[in-house]
Amino acid sequence: KGAPLGTNVVAAKNSQGVLDYISENTDAIGLIGVNWIGDKEDTAQGRFLEKVKIASLECTGCQPIVYTQPFQYNIATRRYPMIRRLYYILKENYSGLGSGFADFLIYERGQLIFRRAYLWPAKMRLHVRDASLGE
Structure with a gap:
């Protein structure tokens, strides 16, 4: 903590820069948001x-699975360990645009923005059902 970073540490300007660097340097590791790689229908993603591999991280509470990837289900059930929460801080002393937007994000329509970005909405209900595939 507080020590300078090593000479092998590189910063990118944005997530696109991280992806470009990782694809050109096979021994490199980079961190980006899951919304950059979660949409299988997006041709750019x-x-x-x-060009890159998605790392599986150790899941200490997952049995019999030992490693997990950043899929919405794994994020929602906290199997995937590298998550961050979103906080919003309002500096308004009245009900204005900022508090209205924060209220919008709390309810289902606002939460769908996060879901569509392949992030996990904090307040959405999660239903896990067993299913079997038959022929």
Whole structure:
């Protein structure tokens, strides 16, 4: 803590820069948001996934699975360990645009913004059902 970073540490300007650097340097590791690689229907994200590998991280509470990837289900159930919460701080002394937007984000329509970005909405209900695939 407080020590300078090593000479092998590189900063990118944005997530696109991280992906570009990782794809050009095979021994490099980078951190980006899951919304950059979560949408399988997005052709640009598909091209990213052809260039880089998504790391599986250890899940200490998952049995029999030992490693987990950043999928919405794993984020929602906290199996994936590298998550961050979103906090908003209002500095208004009245009910204005900021508090209205914060209220919007709390309810289902606002939470769908996060879901569509392949992030996990904090307040959405999660239903896990067993299913079997038959022929």
